[in-house]
Amino acid sequence: MTLWFFLLGLPLLAGGLASLAFTDLAAKAVVAFPRNKFAGRVLCAAAWFWAAYECDTIGVDVFDMILKRFPGEVWILALVLTVLTCLWMENLLPIRAVCGLFMLFPAELFPAVRLCETSWRTALVAFAYVCAVIGMVGMFYPWHIRRAIAWGAEKPVRLRAVGGVLLAIGLLFVILGVLTAAGKLV
Numbered sequence: 169m170t171l172w173f174f175l176l177g178l179p180l181l182a183g184g185l186a187s188l189a190f191t192d193l194a195a196k197a198v199v200a201f202p203r204n205k206f207a208g209r210v211l212c213a214a215a216w217f218w219a220a221y222e223c224d225t226i227g228v229d230v231f232d233m234i235l236k237r238f239p240g241e242v243w244i245l246a247l248v249l250t251v252l253t254c255l256w257m258e259n260l261l262p263i264r265a266v267c268g269l270f271m272l273f274p275a276e277l278f279p280a281v282r283l284c285e286t287s288w289r290t291a292l293v294a295f296a297y298v299c300a301v302i303g304m305v306g307m308f309y310p311w312h313i314r315r316a317i318a319w320g321a322e323k324p325v326r327l328r329a330v331g332g333v334l335l336a337i338g339l340l341f342v343i344l345g346v347l348t349a350a351g352k353l354v
Contacts, residue, residue: 170348172292174278177341180334187331194331195321201262202314208261212251215268220246222275243282260310267310270303286353288344295337 187194201207220242223235229290235242257264274296306313320326347353 169281169287169292170291170345172280173341173345173348175275176292176295177338177345181342184333184338186336187327188335190333191324191327195324195327198317198327200226202260202310202317204262205258207255208258208265211262211265211269212253215265216246216250216253217243218233218269218272220273222326224301226275226297247301260314263306263310267303267313270299271307274300287347288348288353291340291344295341298343 222232224242235245254261277292277296281292302313321332344353
């Protein structure tokens with residue numbers, strides 16, 4: 169559970185600090201992100217290969233019949249789908265890829281925190297569900313996410329407010345990660 173607190177908390181903390189300390193640069197960066205080709209390709213590859221990993225390890229018979237006809241099939245499909253997605257779905261690809269990652273990470277988080285003694289695990293679970301819902305919406309309607317990003321970055325006060333929320337959640341997760349690592353969280 170400590171790992172998940174840090175994996176989620178540190179990027180949130182960094183994003184919140186950047187939004188508060190460098191508001192103008194952060195606004196330019198988040199507005200440019202939805203059309204960034206390099207970020208889209210890297211994140212798309214990460215999402216497809218993570219999806220391949222999940223399909224390879226999940227153990228659902230229906231998937232296995234289709235995706236494991238020969239060794240390495242899911243990994244070859246991930247490579248092919250990465251290339252095809254980057255060629256045919258370039259518009260708003262970074263948003264779609266991040267949304268794919270938002271839908272994938274709870275599958276790894278839930279089993280890791282299920283048996284943890286502390287009730288603070290529900291903070292991670294609730295955050296994962298929010299991310300999964302955002303991922304589902306953004307996968308099908310990425311232009312809504314792009315518009316929300318542009319609206320949030322339009323005025324510095326909005327970006328600072330979002331940055332403050334990210335900072336608070338990130339700080340909470342990092343503190344909980346430290347407490348969990350020290351064995352003081354019950």
